[in-house]
Amino acid sequence: MPAILGLSGLAGLLLLVEVLPYTGVVSADFLPPTHRIAAALVDEVAEGAFWSALWDTLVAWAVGLAIAVAAGIAAGIVIGAVPLLRALTASTIEFLRPIPSVAMIPLAVLLYGTEIQSTLMLVVYASFWQVLIQVLYGVQDVDPVAEETARSYGLGAWARVRYVLWPTALPYVMTGVRLAAAVALVLAITAELVIGAPGLGSRIAVAQSSNAVPNMYALIAVTGLLGVGINLAARGVERLLLSWHQSVRGEVLV
């Protein structure tokens, strides 16, 4: 049922793009109707180069995201649980966070050229903060009564993190991971686009500079669909891990 509803949403979007050029709001030259994008997509899919580009992008995305999430969670819990560390790092975090990854492109190219590492560097830098901030807020949200219960039963620092802090922060972490997943994808593609590292991004760049408009939109659509897929996966994981949480259990009952 939700699947059908979800598809209907996407179908609405497709329909909108199909009719938009006919309304005269935009020219079909610049935003082609859905069927032409779809035709271009069919052409793309037939090419081996498309699949290797897709693979490259996915590898950069997955590796970058994994590093960012692992680092973000670890750092977030350590910093969040130790007030002194929190006070010490707050200003630095706030300083580093708004520095755009795009500004670091020369640095990345300088260090790694167009190798996957430079894409990774940008991906990790951008998505790390998303996870970190969410974890910090999650750690702060621990119910004091639950925390006190754990302490009074002599649960050590590690056990408290494992059994109290982590489950409380989990909903925040899930949001953080979902945010980071999209940001990682965005940055992977942006990096490829600008630096020219192989992947969907550099294919988009080529399509753009070649004025192959339908192909460009086809590739953008692939990016978007990747995002939809990633979110589906994240929701699945969430249902599995957070079945106890108000946000999930509330929906089963009512």
Next chain:
Amino acid sequence: MTNLLTRIGLALALPVVLFAAWWFGTEGSDNFYVPPLREILRTFPEVWTGERIRADVLPSLIRLAAGYTVAVFAGVCLGVLVGSRRRVRAVLEPVLEFFRAIPPPVLVPVIMLFAGIGDTMKVVVIAAGCVWPILLNTVEGVRAVDGVLADTCRSYGITGPARLRHLVLRSASPQIAAGMRQALSIGIILMVISEMFAASNGLGFTIVQFQRSFAIPDMWSGILLLGLLGLALSVLFRLAESRALAWYHGQRRAQRGLR
């Protein structure tokens, strides 16, 4: 008073160490893209003169403020809708996720088709990027409203706007704040990105110009400024947050007895 001083001390300790490391680490640097920090600090006041701040930084900040405001408004409204109606969520989520995954640099040309190349476009780009963390967090916050409180409201006939104002928004506010805080730095990043297209002034534009014209110390000074801007905005945000969420922080602090 001493409390405030220690807090300032703590806030400054790590940055001082890092800057010292940067300073000594790059002191003898002959790498063209990694100039000595001394060089960067020397260019800083030369580059960011009063005139530049008026002509470039200010317009950027105004666009940032506009975009951020739009994002907060749209994110919270949409988030409440999507979070409280399961049907709506099922329909909208895939579409939203679709757009969320599209990188701003490829989205900008599409936005330009509709919003032109002026400030509107830049505000839209900033808003379109900032809205995600706010939206996602609002959705999650709204979904997690405590069942007993929800029942309390229902039984006292607190419904509609009153329920929204007194229950849903307040209870989701810690999570909304988390989203808004995320969005703040993303807004700065998008401010830069939006000014890479069809711009003729702005902080991001200036930094990109420096980068393109190989004025590397100037570029670094711009990055420094971005960091400082982020820091300043986050301090402001914290102040606002600690007022708006006084009950929340108070509750956590009060019940966390020792220390």
Next chain:
Amino acid sequence: GSSDSPSTPADEGSTKVTVGVIPIVDVAPIYLGKEKGFFASRGIDLVMESGQGGAAIVPGVLSGQFQFGFSNVTSLMIAQTKGVPIKVVANGVASTGEEGADFGGVAVRADSPIQSAKDLAGKKVAVNTLQNIGDTTVRESVRKAGGDPSTISFVEIGFPQMPAALAGGQVDAAWVVEPSLSVVKSQGGRVVAWNYVDAAPDLTVATYFASTKLMQENADLVRRFTEAMNESLTYAAAHGDEVRQVLGTYTQIDQKTRDAMTLPQWPTEINKASIETLATLGKNDGVFGDKTPDLTALLP
């Protein structure tokens, strides 16, 4: 001193050489040359990496990630004035020098009141990068036509977005290059100024360059690259149809546009006089700040 940059002589098998290029028409010769084996025969195993302009390519060349890069002349002169240790090693691409048949020009909409370069004064004109080759040469066009270039307001829009911006009326005119120029023309757009042609006869637009470090440490490789590059340029200049063919391998320009578009010139000689003109134009427009590019240091 010692270095890890490739230094294998030709007779000991081939050297892997990475070149940072922009995936546009201008670099067709290097792709064609690779296909024809001009590089392989000189012991160069060529790899092309595509970036979006100088911000991505210059640091790669400096750090040794790329051995060579492709960039427009004005950008290189800016880099030179800022002390970036690079040097031109081969010609890249040049204007055709023909009014009405160049690969880039200032286009307006079919119904635009703008009839000549003079009318651009006071208008909003799109260029791909501000303070670079585009706006300096467009100003020169206007100046030569008797208009006041200082009243033009330039905005930065990527070439691919220009047709839409022009059609949507967001700019009055746009400096477009191929293949976007063909798109504009196919929509009825008119070219009102040929800025490359107006700036200097047979203007050298872009070149290949290397870091001075590489030139010192591996002069032999640079020499071989230059030779191969020159052979490629010559071949490309003579075989337009093969150029149009090779475009299909690294761009997605469709067949129709490829056949219709105007190709640039690919001479092997760097037109020093035209570069001097560009330097003067740039200096007058303040592109180099208060410095003057040292062409003897930059050019071979």
Next chain:
Amino acid sequence: MLLDVRGLKKVYEGRQRPVEAIRDLTFGLDAGDLVCLVGPSGCGKTTLLKCMAGLLAPTEGEVRLRDKRITGPPPGMAVVFQEYGRSLFPWMSVRDNVELPLRNKGIARRQRQDLVAQALAVVGLADAHHAYPWQLSGGMQQRVAIARAVAYQPDVLLMDEPFAAVDAQTRADLEDLIRDLWRKLGVTILFVTHDIDEAVYLGQRVIILSSSPTVVREVLGVDLPERRDQLTTRSDSRFTELRAHVYAQIQAAKRESMEILATFGRAGSGKSSRSQSEAKSV
């Protein structure tokens, strides 16, 4: 009949096996009744209350208020929840917590303030207006929840163990307060409690529920005089009789389904759990 519970059944469908909280309940409350509800822990009192408040949809049967089937929370009904701590808004001061439902009811500002101040004074929290709920002790929180219900001036008042967290003296005072309210304003009250004395002292009738699967075990009329008083009523011999009767009933209700607890509660923790569950299934 004001409130009418007919053939009510509630099954919680969960991820695991469904839990039958209530099997079949039928009873009614006339306008102006004060009825107490007692029953073993976990027998479904809270569930029943939520169904009556229109917060939970019954699996079978229905609840009717003034002959209209209840499908959502009806106006003019106030509920004091068992989870008093969680039913207060942590972001509002005590006063705002009490005032919110009134504001929603459209009562004028001045009158609202009077009502709030009065209700808080009556539960002994006259000086806690500006505190947040989490700055209060458990009993104080519970009294805020009571004050909120009282200030709301409902027609029907459902209370779920409202005095569980307050001390004996305060409890006695609050009991008198409830009877006072009831007598003066004619509110219809359904009062869930575990305290048998309290049930007998307060109610006109006491409904005794069986343990799960839940049915009505007995409806006991309390034939004590209308005017009750902590000292005299409680030392009345009829009171003691009634109280003993209710106790016996509850004891029996529990015995029937939970023989084991009794044995083990007394015998301490001797045997392994295996043998216990065996014992139970026998």
Next chain:
Amino acid sequence: MLLDVRGLKKVYEGRQRPVEAIRDLTFGLDAGDLVCLVGPSGCGKTTLLKCMAGLLAPTEGEVRLRDKRITGPPPGMAVVFQEYGRSLFPWMSVRDNVELPLRNKGIARRQRQDLVAQALAVVGLADAHHAYPWQLSGGMQQRVAIARAVAYQPDVLLMDEPFAAVDAQTRADLEDLIRDLWRKLGVTILFVTHDIDEAVYLGQRVIILSSSPTVVREVLGVDLPERRDQLTTRSDSRFTELRAHVYAQIQAAKRESMEILATFGRAGSGKSSRSQSEAKSV
């Protein structure tokens, strides 16, 4: 002396004016004591318990355990919190909630499982192992919290109104369970309750606190026979005497500081709030 409370004072510093929850408390518990603590709602019982559990730093004075000052939660101490609902982890099943402290104590798997099953059976929840806390009724949740403390086999057990949400019969059973545990295992128990009968029935001594600002009002030795029994003990005339005494004490404690509540609770909601606060300040 096992547990020693000396000159304890606790002031909550808030954004608003500070709240003096406890003024000055001094008393002690010997090893193997079973002491009940009663006092008016809001007098600081929970605060005291938290200080004794090392969860809250006293403003003045100290709590010593085996002559060592308590600065954090000491090992071998279990606490049953008044906010039972929130003290259970919603992400764990009932069994896991009870098992967690044991796992942390390093008890072997098999034994752990036995302990958990036994503790749950003893509180009458033998069939709720796999449920989540939020699927249970209030009383059941409270019993899970008790089971957790019992399974932990602590040396010192602090309980904050642990039976507030369970029915009379279960309550009686649990009272006997606690006395059983205490006699068999020699646990030292401090038991906060509002039920005066319960305090007298359970304790060796009953500590009566004054209302806020809190001091010890009386420490009452309970000279009932060691073997107690719900039926005989409660009908003992000495029991009735003791209970009346405690009741009078609490009543007096409350009267002293809260004259108004009593008057208003009885008089109903007649006068405006203004006059009430005036009445108080007089």
